Amino acid sequence: MALSERFRGRSVAQVLEAQAAEDPNRVFLIYGSRRLTYGQVDARATALAAALHELGIEAGDRIALDLPNWPEFVISMFAAAKLGAVIVPLNPRYTVPELQYMLRHSEAAVVISAETFGGTDYLELFEGFLTSLPDLQYVVTVGEADLWYDDRIYQFEDLLSSGEGRAVPELRVNPEEDVFAILYTSGTMGKPKGVALTHWNLLSAAAGTVEAIGLAPDDVVFGVTTVFHVFGLGPGILGTMAAGASLVLQEQFDPAEALELIERHRVTVHYGVPTVFLTELREQRKANRDLSSLRVGIVAGAPISDEQVRRIRAELCPNLQVAYSLTETASTVTLTRPEDPEDKQVQTVGRPLDGIEIRILDLDGSVLPVESLGEVAVRGPGVMKGYYRQPGETAQAFDEDGYFLTGDLGMVDEEGYLHIVGRRKELIIRGGFNVYPREVEDRLHAHPAVADVVVVGLPHEVLGELVCACIVPVEGAIVTGEEIKEWCRGALADYKVPDLVRFFDSFPLTGSGKVRRVELARMVSAEESSRRP
Numbered sequence: 001m002a003l004s005e006r007f008r009g010r011s012v013a014q015v016l017e018a019q020a021a022e023d024p025n026r027v028f029l030i031y032g033s034r035r036l037t038y039g040q041v042d043a044r045a046t047a048l049a050a051a052l053h054e055l056g057i058e059a060g061d062r063i064a065l066d067l068p069n070w071p072e073f074v075i076s077m078f079a080a081a082k083l084g085a086v087i088v089p090l091n092p093r094y095t096v097p098e099l100q101y102m103l104r105h106s107e108a109a110v111v112i113s114a115e116t117f118g119g120t121d122y123l124e125l126f127e128g129f130l131t132s133l134p135d136l137q138y139v140v141t142v143g144e145a146d147l148w149y150d151d152r153i154y155q156f157e158d159l160l161s162s163g164e165g166r167a168v169p170e171l172r173v174n175p176e177e178d179v180f181a182i183l184y185t186s187g188t189m190g191k192p193k194g195v196a197l198t199h200w201n202l203l204s205a206a207a208g209t210v211e212a213i214g215l216a217p218d219d220v221v222f223g224v225t226t227v228f229h230v231f232g233l234g235p236g237i238l239g240t241m242a243a244g245a246s247l248v249l250q251e252q253f254d255p256a257e258a259l260e261l262i263e264r265h266r267v268t269v270h271y272g273v274p275t276v277f278l279t280e281l282r283e284q285r286k287a288n289r290d291l292s293s294l295r296v297g298i299v300a301g302a303p304i305s306d307e308q309v310r311r312i313r314a315e316l317c318p319n320l321q322v323a324y325s326l327t328e329t330a331s332t333v334t335l336t337r338p339e340d341p342e343d344k345q346v347q348t349v350g351r352p353l354d355g356i357e358i359r360i361l362d363l364d365g366s367v368l369p370v371e372s373l374g375e376v377a378v379r380g381p382g383v384m385k386g387y388y389r390q391p392g393e394t395a396q397a398f399d400e401d402g403y404f405l406t407g408d409l410g411m412v413d414e415e416g417y418l419h420i421v422g423r424r425k426e427l428i429i430r431g432g433f434n435v436y437p438r439e440v441e442d443r444l445h446a447h448p449a450v451a452d453v454v455v456v457g458l459p460h461e462v463l464g465e466l467v468c469a470c471i472v473p474v475e476g477a478i479v480t481g482e483e484i485k486e487w488c489r490g491a492l493a494d495y496k497v498p499d500l501v502r503f504f505d506s507f508p509l510t511g512s513g514k515v516r517r518v519e520l521a522r523m524v525s526a527e528e529s530s531r532r533p
Contacts, residue, residue, distance in 0.1 A: 003207035011173040011199045013081035031249040045078035051163030059084030064108040066090040069249045072142045073227045076112045084171045089228035093493045107135040115143030175199035185327045194388030195327045205330035205382035206239035208353035217244035223271035225253040234331040255283040263289045270297035273432030274304040277312045278462045300325040301432035302464035309346040324349035330382035334418045348417040356380035376410040377403035428457035433495040449477035456521040469498035
């Protein structure tokens with residue numbers, strides 16, 4: 001029986017409980033010297049759920065997870081599932097304004113966070129949020145410090161201890177209707193949207209992905225570099241669980257350490273964005289690690305060229321498969337398979353997972369025939385319930401037949417393989433992270449020395465694209481590129497800060513006065529090429 005059918009009608013918590021009951025001693029998570037079995041993860045999630053329930057957290061409440069790639073993230077998400085609560089995974093790299101907006105918009109009642117990470121004192125940060133965010137009731141911190149807490153701040157391990165041996169109230173979850181996760185992604189205008197995904201959205205996409213590559217209980221998975229991202233959450237954590245396999249976690253991606261982990265743990269399945277594989281490829285040429293255990297991989301999250309896929313397959317990860325993945329579809333839409341013809345494996349993003357339908361639409365919304373270029377539209381079990389608290393945005397995201405409008409330009413060939421050729425939305429994908437030009441432009445327009453600004457993406461071999469801010473300064477103003485970058489660092493996550501800043505006297509315009517973004521990007525790209533030796 002297919003994984004997706006085996007777990008249909010079950011919640012995320014029920015799938016974990018089934019796997020733990022079947023083989024409680026099988027290793028689920030590997031992190032440094034720690035190894036947690038399915039039984040241990042299930043027991044700890046139950047204890048945490050019981051403790052949170054004692055604090056008054058119940059079904060439907062939002063629990064924000066602002067954690068690195070730690071086992072505590074996994075335990076927390078399953079604890080939320082046992083309560084019927086909704087997780088809100090957050091990027092630890094978000095700035096204070098971004099975090100505050102998402103916590104307020106999601107109406108999170110609890111945030112589970114690192115005490116300190118990456119130089120940030122999250123305990124102090126979230127303690128301040130307790131007074132400014134009326135819905136936020138509790139802060140739970142993960143760390144080693146022996147600190148004094150009040151009745152609204154708890155340490156993770158203390159809650160686990162207090163919940164041991166206590167039962168969690170039974171509840172009825174409708175996996176196809178009840179939301180399990182709200183993941184924030186930027187809209188077309190750069191404003192964050194909360195993508196509401198049900199238990200079945202995430203489980204169906206995760207199961208379909210791992211079925212396509214034949215993930216089995218004896219597999220060891222690596223490459224979940226961001227647990228808060230939809231691919232890490234879905235195929236990464238939930239897919240590994242559904243298959244009964246083991247998952248190796250790395251706190252922060254580092255290519256040298258990554259190769260060492262693959263060699264040490266005899267990793268068989270490798271996930272990652274193109275940047276992960278390309279930086280590992282460079283490192284492997286120096287380190288020459290034994291990576292013979294790798295049998296298959298999946299690359300997703302950003303564009304990757306045919307030549308890059310071939311190089312990675314030849315030198316790093318055989319049978320690397322290419323996926324087309326979106327937050328709004330709970331991750332994977334299409335995926336190449338090892339049994340596909342080689343040219344399809346490197347030149348396309350594969351065929352739809354079982355149960356997923358794809359249409360290519362013209363500008364007027366009409367359905368185009370095979371081999372036509374248009375907007376990719378998707379319908380299937382992974383497609384989101386909607387944007388949280390944004391019914392207007394949700395309505396605009398679907399056509400009258402219930403297909404989600406991706407904003408991506410693509411073509412389906414005669415054999416049913418999808419080719420992605422561009423994006424209608426002005427999206428820059430840098431190292432697997434989405435950067436919307438409007439958000440960066442809004443920040444830069446507030447700079448006193450900036451008269452006009454256009455942000456464009458430039459091709460980059462490793463990161464996929466670079467963020468370039470093209471600026472027309474105010475007459476007489478003196479400003480440097482580094483000052484522009486520093487201005488952005490105060491309000492934007494680091495991956496949104498421009499990699500390049502270029503100054504212009506004026507921008508190329510259309511007859512109607514709009515900036516010719518493509519022409520501007522070409523001008524900067526040509527200038528960058530001329531600078532290279």
